[in-house]
Structures are given as C-alpha cells and as structure tokens.
Amino acid sequence: MDAERVAHRNGAAVVTEHARPYYTSVGNEETVFKAAYRQGLSLLLKGPTGCGKTRFVEAMAHDLERKLITVACHDDLTTADLVGRFLLRGDETVWVDGPLTRAVREGAICYLDEVVEARQDTTVVLHPLADYRRQLPIERLGVTLDAAPGFGLVVSYNPGYQSVLKDLKDSTRQRMVAIEFGFPPPDVEEGIVRHEAGVDARVAADLVTFGQAIRRLETGGLREVASTRVLIAAGRLVAEGLPMRDAARAAIAGPLTDDASVGRGLAEMIDVYLANPAVGD
Ligand SMILES: Nc1ncnc2c1ncn2[C@@H]1O[C@H](COP(=O)(O)OP(=O)(O)O)[C@@H](O)[C@H]1O
Numbered sequence: 001m002d003a004e005r006v007a008h009r010n011g012a013a014v015v016t017e018h019a020r021p022y023y024t025s026v027g028n029e030e031t032v033f034k035a036a037y038r039q040g041l042s043l044l045l046k047g048p049t050g051c052g053k054t055r056f057v058e059a060m061a062h063d064l065e066r067k068l069i070t071v072a073c074h075d076d077l078t079t080a081d082l083v084g085r086f087l088l089r090g091d092e093t094v095w096v097d098g099p100l101t102r103a104v105r106e107g108a109i110c111y112l113d114e115v116v117e118a119r120q121d122t123t124v125v126l127h128p129l130a131d132y133r134r135q136l137p138i139e140r141l142g143v144t145l146d147a148a149p150g151f152g153l154v155v156s157y158n159p160g161y162q163s164v165l166k167d168l169k170d171s172t173r174q175r176m177v178a179i180e181f182g183f184p185p186p187d188v189e190e191g192i193v194r195h196e197a198g199v200d201a202r203v204a205a206d207l208v209t210f211g212q213a214i215r216r217l218e219t220g221g222l223r224e225v226a227s228t229r230v231l232i233a234a235g236r237l238v239a240e241g242l243p244m245r246d247a248a249r250a251a252i253a254g255p256l257t258d259d260a261s262v263g264r265g266l267a268e269m270i271d272v273y274l275a276n277p278a279v280g281d
C-alpha cells in the first residue's frame with residue numbers, strides 16, 4: 001500500500017519511499033508468510049477481528065516490495081466486483097478491471113479481508129488462482145490470465161464468525177498455507193497500544209490488563225472480546241485527555257455490547273480495573 005502512495009513535487013508525481021507499516025511480530029508469522037509468498041502459495045490468515053491481520057499484510061507487502069490491493073469482502077460482493085465489468089463511458093462500452101484482475105496483471109498482492117463474508121459463488125473464481133495454475137479466468141472477456149510474477153493471494157477470516165454455510169470450501173482451504181493469529185501477549189500488546197495511541201507505559205499496561213480480564217470472561221453477551229483495536233481506541237481518547245474510565249466505557253464497553261445488563265457488568269469491571277485516579281482522572 002505504502003509503496004504505491006505518491007507525493008506531488010513540483011507538480012510531478014513521484015513514488016516516495018515509505019517507512020515500514022508498524023507491525024510487531026508475535027511468532028513465526030513473518031517467516032511463514034514470506035516463505036509461502038516466494039513459493040507462490042496462497043495464504044489464509046485466521047484470527048479474531050482487530051488482532052493485527054491487516055496491519056501484518058501491509059508490513060509484509062512493504063518488506064516484499066509488492067503493491068498491496070485490499071478488498072473488504074461483504075455478502076453483496078459479486079464476481080464482477082472482483083474481476084471487472086463492462087461500463088458505459090459516453091456511448092462506448094469499456095471493460096474495467098476489478099481489483100483481483102489488477103493484482104493478477106500487475107503482480108501485486110491481493111488481500112481479501114474477511115473472505116467468508118463473500119458468497120461461495122463469488123469466491124469460486126479464486127480456486128484456479130490459489131492452486132498451481134495461478135490463473136484467472138475472465139468469462140466475460142473469454143480469456144484466462146496467467147498471474148504475473150509476484151502475484152500473491154492472501155485471504156483472512158475470523159473463525160468466530162464462521163457459519164456452516166459461509167465456510168470456505170475444503171478444496172480451497174487445502175490450497176492455502178494458514179497462519180493463526182491471536183491477541184499479542186501482554187508485553188507486546190502494551191508496546192503496540194503505547195505506540196499506536198501515543199499513551200505512556202502505565203496507561204497502556206492498565207488498558208491491556210483490563211483487556212485481558214475481558215478476554216478471560218466467557219464472552220456472555222459480548223459481540224466480541226476486547227481486541228487490540230479497541231484498546232488502542234481507548235488509549236487515543238486518553239491521549240486526548242479523557243479520564244481512563246470514560247475512555248474505556250466509550251471505546252471498549254460500548255462497542256462490545258448493546259445489552260444493558262452486560263454493559264453494567266463491564267462498567268463495574270472498568271471501575272475495578274481502571275479507577276486509578278493517578279491515571280487520567
Ligand atoms: N502485532 C501488531 N503490531 C502492530 N500493530 C498491531 C498489531 N496487532 C494489532 N495492531 C494494531 O491493532 C489495529 C487493528 O489491527 P488490524 O490489523 O486492523 O486487525 P484485523 O485486520 O485483524 O482486524 C491496527 O491498526 C494496529 O494499530
């Protein structure tokens with residue numbers, strides 16, 4: 001993504017060198033990703049929402065010096081949205097490549113975020129791309145494209161949201177190398193919250209301790225457990241001067257539940273864990 005950003009100097013667009021997207025590795029995920037990519041194997045990233053999958057892919061694309069094309073999948077996504085379609089331009093009909101086709105032609109990394117959100121009839125087009133053929137059939141054009149060197153396919157999904165209907169087909173899964181993500185261990189997560197929210201070590205540590213406590217709950221009534229993302233959001237509010245408790249209620253408790261009694265339970269936990277007047281209050 002970053003490698004593609006351009007700056008305008010004296011009216012001319014120039015590609016600028018960008019710093020690596022901030023990503024702290026947790027295990028051997030970087031080695032596995034790079035090995036699989038170099039071997040032309042597709043990748044399946046599994047893990048809960050907000051645990052760093054997208055940031056990880058951005059960092060990998062940067063390290064591998066590949067352009068990254070990301071598609072956020074949803075259940076209205078059609079094959080045409082991925083592959084391309086004919087559009088009317090003036091009185092001419094022109095073919096416009098979709099993001100997957102662009103990645104195949106340009107040798108970019110195509111990242112399909114939350115792929116199980118997409119319908120199976122949409123994702124069948126991935127099969128010949130994901131295996132040794134590395135081909136993209138474009139029915140509407142009557143052509144089959146060979147993926148350019150450098151093309152990589154990466155999909156992510158949250159196993160917690162998996163439904164039988166939306167499950168990836170085994171034949172697709174077996175063509176992929178899987179990397180499992182969880183939330184980072186506390187010391188790593190503290191560093192991430194500090195960096196991303198711009199808070200001090202103490203605030204980051206308190207937020208992470210609270211996040212861990214929520215994760216230990218058996219998520220009764222919670223839509224999701226507290227992700228690294230919501231801890232960062234709370235930290236950002238603290239960085240703006242909000243007291244810890246207000247920040248945690250707004251950025252952690254609020255998004256995690258709509259249920260009044262569960263919300264009260266979380267508020268009580270916030271009072272226990274984050275009521276330290278030395279921090280923020
Ligand atoms: N290992 C990590 N290194 C750096 N930042 C991380 C890491 N894990 C999570 N984050 C932070 O958490 C946020 C959410 O992560 P993201 O990659 O968007 O999650 P996902 O794609 O899994 O839903 C990121 O924007 C980043 O700020």
Ligand SMILES: [Mg+2]
Nearest residue numbers: 050053054113
């Ligand atoms: Mg993501």
